[in-house]
Amino acid sequence: xxxxxxxxxxxxxxxxxxxxxxxxxxxxxxxxxxxxxxxxxxxxxxxxxxxxxxxxxxxxxxxxxxxxxxxxxxxxxxxxxxxxxxxxxxxxxxxxxxxxxxxxxxxxxxxxxxxxxxxxxxxxxxxxxxxxxxxxxxxxxxxxxxxxxxxxxxxxxxxxxxxxxxxxxxxxxxxxxxxxxxxxxxxxxxxxxxxxxxxxxxxx
Amino acid sequence: xxxxxxxxxxxxxxxxxxxxxxxxxxxxxxxxxxxxxxxxxxxxxxxxxxxxxxxxxxxxxxxxxxxxxxxxxxxxxxxxxxxxxxxxxxxxxxxxxxxxxxxxxxxxxxxxxxxxxxxxxxxxxxxxxxxxxxxxxxxxxxxxxxxxxxxxxxxxxxxxxxxxxxxxxxxxxxxxxxxxxxxxxxxxxxxxxxxxxxxxxxxx
DNA sequence: ACCTGAACACCGTTCAAGT
DNA sequence: ACCTGAACACCGTTCAAGT
Numbered sequence: 134x135x136x137x138x139x140x141x142x143x144x145x146x147x148x149x150x151x152x153x154x155x156x157x158x159x160x161x162x163x164x165x166x167x168x169x170x171x172x173x174x175x176x177x178x179x180x181x182x183x184x185x186x187x188x189x190x191x192x193x194x195x196x197x198x199x200x201x202x203x204x205x206x207x208x209x210x211x212x213x214x215x216x217x218x219x220x221x222x223x224x225x226x227x228x229x230x231x232x233x234x235x236x237x238x239x240x241x242x243x244x245x246x247x248x249x250x251x252x253x254x255x256x257x258x259x260x261x262x263x264x265x266x267x268x269x270x271x272x273x274x275x276x277x278x279x280x281x282x283x284x285x286x287x288x289x290x291x292x293x294x295x296x297x298x299x300x301x302x303x304x305x306x307x308x309x310x311x312x313x314x315x316x317x318x319x320x321x322x323x324x325x326x327x328x329x330x331x332x333x334x335x336x337x
Numbered sequence: 338x339x340x341x342x343x344x345x346x347x348x349x350x351x352x353x354x355x356x357x358x359x360x361x362x363x364x365x366x367x368x369x370x371x372x373x374x375x376x377x378x379x380x381x382x383x384x385x386x387x388x389x390x391x392x393x394x395x396x397x398x399x400x401x402x403x404x405x406x407x408x409x410x411x412x413x414x415x416x417x418x419x420x421x422x423x424x425x426x427x428x429x430x431x432x433x434x435x436x437x438x439x440x441x442x443x444x445x446x447x448x449x450x451x452x453x454x455x456x457x458x459x460x461x462x463x464x465x466x467x468x469x470x471x472x473x474x475x476x477x478x479x480x481x482x483x484x485x486x487x488x489x490x491x492x493x494x495x496x497x498x499x500x501x502x503x504x505x506x507x508x509x510x511x512x513x514x515x516x517x518x519x520x521x522x523x524x525x526x527x528x529x530x531x532x533x534x535x536x537x538x539x540x541x
Numbered sequence: 542a543c544c545t546g547a548a549c550a551c552c553g554t555t556c557a558a559g560t
Numbered sequence: 561a562c563c564t565g566a567a568c569a570c571c572g573t574t575c576a577a578g579t
Contacts, residue, residue, distance in 0.1 A: 145562085161454050166552060177564050179554085188553065241450040249445070249510040250365050261512075287516065291507075292500070292530050299503025300495075306453040308465075312491065326496050333537025349543085370571060381545050383573085392572065 146184040146194075148174045153195050157238050162247055167191065192242060193254045199236070199243045200260035206232055207267040218275030219331055225271060226297040226327040227320060233301035234316055240305045244298065268294055275334075282336045289334060296330050350388040350398075352378045357399050361442050366451055371395065396446060397458045403440070403447045404464035410436055411471040422479030423535055429475060430501040430531040431524060437505035438520055444509050448502065472498055479538075486540045493538060500534050 152173040156165045167188040168178040185191040210228040214220035233240040242248070248257070269290035275281035281289065303309050304319050313319045356377040360369045371392040372382040389395040414432040418424035437444040446452070452461070473494040479485035485493065507513050508523050517523045 163451065163454075167554090168552070178552095179556095179565080180563055182554080183562060237450075237453075241453070244506065244510070245449040245451070246445040246506075246510050247367065247449070249441075250367075288526070288529065289533075291504075291513075291516070291526070292533050295503035295507065295530065296496070296500045297503065298506060299499035299501065302448065302450075302502060302506060303495075303499065306448070306450050309495075312495070322492070322495070325492065326499065329493075329496050329537055333533055371573090372571070382571095383546080383575095384544055386573080387543060 145174065145176065145180065149181055149184065149191060150194050150198060153191060154198065154239065157195065157242060158236065161238055162242055189248060189251055193248055193251065193257050196243050196248060197256050197260050199239045200264055203232055203264045204260065204267060207264060211271060218271055218278055219280055221271045222275065222293060223324065223327040223331060225268060227323050229297045230301045230304055230323040231320060233305040234319055237305035240301065244302065265294060279336060281334045293330060296326065300326055349378065349380065349384065353385055353388065353395060354398050354402060357395060358402065358443065361399065361446060362440065365442055366446050393452060393455055397452055397455065397461050400447050400452060401460050401464050403443045404468055407436055408464065408468045408471060411468060415475065422475055422482055423484055425475045426497060427528065427531040427535060429472060431527050433501045434505045434508055434527040435524060437509040438523055441509035444505065448506065469498065483540060485538045497534060500530065504530055
C-alpha cells in the first residue's frame, strides 16, 4: 500500500507506462483509452497530461520500453554464440520472432504503424535504431570473418531485418495459424526460415 | 448529380467503401470515424449500419478491396514474364512494395493488425489467401522448372512473403527514409533485396 | 427496405481551481 | 509542482420512428 500512492513523489510516469502496457497486452491497442490507463494507475484522467503531451506520446513511451526489451533479447542472442556470426544471426532472428509471439500487441504497437504518422520522437527513434544497429553489427562481424558475402552491410542487414520482421508480423497477427498453430511450430518454422536466409547471405 | 443520390437504389455499400478508402488515404486509419465516412457519402451516421455490422466490418470491407488490388498487381507481374519464374518472383515482390509505397495507409489497414483481433471475415480471408496463393504458384512453377530448390513449396513461399512483407512494412512506415528517401530509391533497394532473396531460393 | 434523429455511454483534450 | 473536476466537441452504437 505504501508503494501504491507514491505517484506524488515522481513515478507516475512509470506507473502509467506499466499500466498502459498491461492494458494493451490484455485488450489490444484499439481498446485502450488514456482514461482507462489513468484509472488503472489510480489517478484522474487528466493527470497523464503532466507527463505526456497527448495519448500518442504515452503510447510512444510504451513502444520505447518494447524496443529496449528487443535490444536486450538481441544482445542475449549474440552472447549465446560468441565468435559465430551465423549462429548469432539465426538466434537473433528467432529471439525477435519469439518476442513478437509472446507480446503480439506490444509488437503491433512498435511496428503496426499506429505511431507512423506522429512527429518523430527522439527516444523512440534512438531505441529502434539501436535495435537495428545490433543486427547490422552481427552482419559486419560476419563479413569480416568471411562467412557472409561482401557488399553494403546495411543493405544485408536490411534484408535480414525484412525477413524476420515480415515473418514476425505474420506470426503475431495469426496469419500463420493454419500452417503452424502452436508456439513451438511457429518457432521451428522461424528457425528454418532463418537458416534459409543464412544461405542467401553466405559466401558463395 | 444523378449518380450522387442513387444510394437509395442499393449502392450505398460501395459508396461507403469508396469514401472510407479515400478518407483513410488522406488522414490515416486512426483519424477516420464511421460518422465522417457516412457524412462523406452523404447519409446520416446510422445509415452504414444497414450494410455493416459495425465500424470494423466496414474497415474489413475496405481491406478486401486492397487485397483484390494486390491480387491484380501480382497477376500482372506474372504475365509480364511468361515462363520465367525467377523474374516473376522479383516482379511480384517489387509490385507488392510498390503498392505499399503508393498506398501506405491502405497497406497499413491490410497488414497493420488493426483488424487482427476481429472474428474471421470470410471475404477478407478469401482475398488474402488468394494473394498468397499467387505467390506460392510462382514458387511451384519455379520448382518444376528446376530454377528454385526443392522443398516445401508453402514454406519457400512464406520466406518470400516474409521478405517482401517486412520490406514493404519498413518502406510504408518511413523507417527507410534515411537510407532511401525517394520512391525510386526505395524501389531500387527493393529490387536488389528481391534479387538477394532469389539467390537464397535458387538451386545450388 | 432503407434511412433519420434523439439518446447513451464513452472518448481525448482544455482549463480554471485546489493543495 | 502536481493533481482534480467540470466542460467541450467528438465518437460508436442502439432504438423508436418515419417513408
